[in-house]
Amino acid sequence: MPHALVVGINTYSGKGVPELKYAVNDAVEVSDRLRKAGFDVVTLTDRQATHKKIHWELEVGLNQRVTDEDDPVVIYWSGHGMSDLRKRTGGDGASTFLLPVDADIDQPLGTSFPVQHVWALLNRLKTRRVLVMLDTCFSGAFAGDGRRGFAIDGARGGAVNPTDEFLRMEGHGRIVVSACGPDEIAREDETHGHGHFSRSVLTVLDRSTSDRHVNVTGLVSDIRAEVRRQTRGEQTPSMHVSFEGADWRIPLPPPAPYQAPMPSWAFVGTSGGVGKTTLAMITAELLAESGNTVLYLDADIAHHGGTSEWCQRAGTDLGHAKTFADHVAAFSRAKTRTPAAQLSDRLVDVTPGYLRRHGCGRILLLPAARVSDRLFVFDLVAEIKDRRSNVVCRQILDEAFERGVRQGATCVVIDCGAQFDPLAVNSIAAVDHPFVVAAARAGAKEQRETILSNCERTVDGFSRLRVATVVNRVPSEEALVQHWGQPGYSNPGMSFHFLPFDSKLFQDWEEGRPNFELGYDDLTHQWHEILVASDKSGCQGEHKDFLPSEWNRFSKWSLWLAANRDWTESKRATLSRSVRRSYVVAVCWFAILATALVSILPHVIAKDDADDASFLPQWLSIPLLALSALAVAGNAIVRMVLRRRRRVLNDVLQHSTSVEALKDWFSVPREDGAWWQVWRSSRRVAIEWLHEQVKAERGKQLPSGRVSEAAT
Structure with missing residues (x-):
């Protein structure tokens, strides 16, 4: 049976040790994943994580629980590390420590854990298979800016020997990985409430694979790659491997449902011309109306109608902005003609003028593709179906979400591409409010069924009951009843909303008339009611504050009066x-x-x-x-x-x-x-x-x- 000891410390009782914000959260989340994977886990956080208790667990507790030399053991530490650079006679004076909650930094040898002492304790374990993960660092003077390490005697970066000698643990099948390199700093991620290293560990553990076991060296390699990706190369975890014999495996937890990191809406159409992009754009404006910063993710790289419309309204061009197609290209054989070094991560601000004038929120566009990249986009679309797994799709979406989060986005609207695109399927599965937009014409109902069935086949645990259907641009009640039946909610999973077709309203909106500046037009008002109803039925009203209130509806024209x-x-x-x-x-x-x-x-x-x-x-x-x-x-x-x-x-x-x-x-x-x-x-x-x-x-x-x- 696999075993684990997880330590997380935010608040230290000793003087001079700065507090951390998210170390305990790291420990709780990692413990939860390991338990779901079948580990016997002991978790020590804050006041529980004393020098005495940790020492007992390392020397006695683990040895009592480990019964076989092939039992995997994971040691996870999230907290402060320390480098003591004070000169001592007969040596270079450099020592590295892990700090328990009651550590005294003036007497580190007696109250802290020199890493060599930790390795000595772990070498006495019955098992040959030990993985140690340290979300801490041992270099740089702590300045209260989210660093997880500091040094005595005013040390600077590079306090630890570049050869990472402090990571070396002798034995068979032992792996030690630390959150960053010797000249780097392990930082906390304010946006997601984790250390960058811990967040990467959770991300890798949550990835869906058919085999619920993984080689430990492959796991660590994936974690290191994920840390580099999330920190944009600012952290590269250090690793030491001591192997004799074959690589060993550890169990993984069941895959967690993939979710967008913020309140989210996604739209996929049963066919072209159903008004999918129109409704996605209206939704983005409604969310911005309430003061939110909206990430508009145009994932329809084949047509990129949303990108063209937003840029035309805002009177701007894409410049060297990195597009969604560029994100996809990183996992594709097709390559863009624009060198990656020339691309900018800045999103395109396409906030309408009336929202700017009244100090509302913003709309940040992640464009689908550049017009000049038609051949490149054609190649991308051609290989969509065969080459993209769910894991790859989620990595692509994660990168897109991360760009929005870094630039202050509080919610996201996804304009999905073709219904068979795995990216569209994973987007629909990941968001809080998925919508299928259809037309009141023959075959539309069957096309909706095809989309939902594809989602169920592609994503484990997908529930079609979460998906709202909108029959858009309905020409008449007769056409609606003929092709969809009577509207209502008597048949779960087959209910739908509908919007009547008013050519003047759609034309006015698509021509960019600032209807919002004067309150809702009828089209927007009806769509707002559908969004509120969808939030109430799908999320129990969790995101009602993201949608405009009556105050938002009347405020702007009343200010116009003044x-x-x-x-x-x-x-x-x-x-x-x-x-x-x-x-x-x-x-x-x-x-x-x-x-x-x-x-x-x-x-x-x-x-x-x-x-x-x-x-x-x-x-x-x-x-x-x-x-x-x-x-x-x-x-x-x-x-x-x-x-x-x-x-x-x-x-x-x-x-x-x-x-x-x-x-x-x-x-x-x-x-x-x-x-x-x-x-x-x-x-x-x-x-x-x-x-x-x-x-x-x-x-x-x-x-x-x-x-x-x-x-x-």
Whole structure:
């Protein structure tokens, strides 16, 4: 049976030892993976990781549990290492230590673990198969910037002998690997909450392979390669191997479900022209509307429609930005004509102008491919089906996600490529909100089924119930029912959302008209409702804060009102004049009402015709009375509506002095309240009226034809 001792220390009790943030998290996660792989694991963290307990585990505990010389043993240490460079008589004075929680750096020999002493303890184990992994370093003066090591006497990098003598452990089948080389520093990854080395170990352990065992030398090589990849060459783990005989193997944990590192949405189409890219772009704008920095990953390298549309709207070009095709090329025989050294890792900022003006979030584009790389892209697409395993696809996606994370992305939208592309399948499986976009035409339902079946065959444990289907651009209800059936959710896994086709709305959106600046257009509003419903059903509302609220919907046009006070004052003056005129009209109708009433009353009171003092005939006075009564009531209702509208306009102007004041005003309920609180129950209607007025006025300012964001 395999055994493991895992140590992780964040907070040290001794003086002068800086705290770490994620060492305990490293130890907990590594322990979890090893247990799932079948290891008997002892985990010591923080106050448990004393010198006495660790020493007992190394000298006694492991020997009690190990029963066979072929039992694999893994020692994992995440914490501080130390180099003592103080000069001593008769030697070079260099010693390296692993620090337990109660270490005293002024007396390291008695309170810490010299690595040679650790090797001596491990050499006494019954087993021949020991793997030691140290997420620590022994060089560089600690400066509180996420380093996992420091030196006494002001040492600089290179405190450890470049030959890595401190790693040498004698014996059969012994491997020691440290997080970085002698002139390097083991750092913590603030973004992912791990040390870079530990994160790489977890990544390699989680990779899916058909064989749940791996050669230990291959495992260590993969870890070293992953560390170099994640740190962009800043860390290269040191390794020492002492082998006699054949390489040995250790078990791996069951593969963990592959997931994107941040809230994620992905779109794959059943065929071309279904509006997949349109919905992906609208989703990105909605997420940015809420203040998020969105990574828009255009993985459709064959068509790259999203890349073209974003660049055209933003009035920018790709320059030397590294494309998604370049990421794929690293795992392909096809090679781009652009040398890798000339490519930039910077993502292309394609944030629409209206989002910039109102201080919202950003949209960072990872472009699919350059137009000049058509032949190169053709070669990539041609070898898609046969050459890409899930492991390779996930490495490609990880590199893309990592670029976004490094540049501040908080969520990702993936515009997937062809449905048979393993990259598309792995994207759909990895995200929180996968969407299949289809059309209301013959064969679309079968194409959706093909996509889901392909995902189930390719990705272990894939659940089609997670995938939402959107039937887009529906021409009529008859077409929807004919090809998809009645919409609804009575049949799990076969339900779908649908969006009606409005040619003007799609044309306006695709031409780049800044509808968002004035609140949602109908298309975006319907799609927003689908996103909210999908989040509620698929993730229990976990990502509701990433989507715009009603405040986001109304905030921008209300701020537009404050910035256009002439129009606002003019509209308010018009409403005031209308209110005054309504009073004049009310007086006139009230006079007519009184006249009709005065004419009718003598007729009612009179006992006979001789006593009747009516001055109008009854056939005229009765209809006049009814008409004037209705007119007076209608006038009162119109005046009340006008006053509500004026009140809302005044409130917007009053609270537009600051964004926070405007937010507070919008947070007041619009529909709650008793029946007699008419102003409250009608507030929403008044706000929506004002919104339509602003849209109409703003629409007059837009030139006809295509409008670029730079111009608006």
